[in-house]
Amino acid sequence: MLPTVGHRSTPWTPSAVSLVVVVAGVVVTVALALAARAAHDENEDRLLRQRTREAAAVLQAAVPGLEAPLATSAALAEVVDDDGRGVEVFRRTMGTQVGQGGPFVSLSVWRVDVPTPTIVLGEEPRLASAGDAERRALFRRAVATDGFTIHDLLGSDTPRLGYAFPTPDDAGLLVYAEQALPVDRTAVVQPDSAFDGLEYSLSLRMDGSPDTLLLASTSDLPLRGRVAVEAIPFGDASLRLAVSPEGDLGGSLLARLPLLVLGVGLVMVLVAGALTERLQRRRRYAEVLAEENARLYGEQRAGSLLLQQSLLPRSLPTVAGVEIAVRYVAGVEGTHVGGDWYDVIDKEGSLVVVVGDVSGRGLTAASSMASVRYTVRTLAAEGLSPEEILTRSNHLDEGQGSGHFATVVCGVAHATDRTVTFASAGHPRPLVVAGGDARWLDVPIGPPVGAGAEVQYASSTETLPPGATLLLATDGLFERRDEAIDVGLERFRAAAARAEGPLQSVVDAILAELTGESATDDVAILALRWPA
């Protein structure tokens, strides 16, 4: 069953890592978007300046179209006599410049010091109705100017511009022309012209004040947003050309790039944040699972150990003349309880000692161990000899079908005369330690109990020297992976020969030397010692 995780995590609180990812992502995205916008702005400015220069050049190119007829008129005016000869020539030549098809509504010739024109083509010039001072001021300026001089007639319902042009040889003559401007001062922008895609305004003065406006593409003035201004030399004045783009000069895609960057970036940041959060949640879930598993493992292992401990003798009998020590260590490997056991039974002054090891691990091994252990114990209590105990146990186990078999070493030790009788069912022989040396007791070894062999076990009897120590152990003490069994047995024998001191210390020292800090397999050791 899966552990419940929900109550441990906080589902609605994003992890710090996810927040960092999102915040960093947003910062980077906004920075990129700002950079894109700056690049776009710079590009638009550059394009607008370029377009404005082009438009100014187009307007500049139109100036000679005004100046040329004025210069021609001035040259012709000089040849007109006082008696009026040549006037016809002038009218014929310059007539095309006035009215329909010409740039001017009025063209006239003046003497500098006379308040009325000598020749008038087209409409009556407004200069004729202007004051003396205004006329004289204009003429003074015109005479001093190379090229034409502007006369501002914009403050009227029908706005005009006047152009004064002196004759070349300083004969006191001037040509004066007036040009009509559209009443609403708006101009239609022709497609594919220099002004295509632009809004513009053209003013007579560089201060760009509304009352000096000549022409504009829109009535919505002044121009707003991105505006570029260019000065165009025009007679004795400068025209002010102000230009702003109708849309984006660099194309709509480039214009949308910052927003695209922002949008796509934010979506990616959200996706990255969500993915990070998901990974974090999974990790947290895995951690909780691991915790739960560790807890369950611990519980299971504790239960297994409890079971195994309960199958071992709670106390050892006390027999005068023989010291007994035991040690049982549960291996660290896995939660499965092993099948090692030991037993000591007091039988009228003798001790029946048993050490066994059921193959395999787990609960079935433990229950199988319990079965064999109690069989052996019961048979021992009946007073049977070791070889009979094993033979009967093997026989009884036949057909149990547990799938486990047991190696058992079983013996009877007399406290007083130090004789021992041992039989083994596939179990390592007991070790005798005496006089600083250790040797294997010569015990015949039969097959393990429950291995499927119907056999009669045999035993051997020996009298041990005073002070002898007898050691019985399970293979967890000396068996190592990838090592021949004899190497481990010899390691056990050598350690036993070296160990000295009280019996329990001897057992503990051997255990420490052979298994180190932690035994991987279960280990059971049983020791008997006779007084010296």
Place this chain on the structure above:
Amino acid sequence: MTDGDDFRCEVEHDPPVVRAFGAIDIDSCDVFAAAAEQLMGACGDRPVVFDLSEVTFMDSSGLAVLVKTNVAGHPVIVRNASTTVRRIIDVTGLSGVLVVEP
């Protein structure tokens, strides 16, 4: 440490032979046991040969598989076992139960 992944078995059905490769210990004995069980279910009560020529090491968990096969009614023949493997069979008294051939 022996990695259980290094161990493998080959099974022949006629005659029934389990051929093992590698070290048989607590990590790899499940593979060894599965191979033996595969044969046991299909060979009636014929003897099962365990060819251990490529087995470098075997502990009691491997012996358990051999004994289990024997207890299940299939005489076990151990063939080509190394000295180390023969020795573990000897010290556990199983040489009287299993047929050990050179």
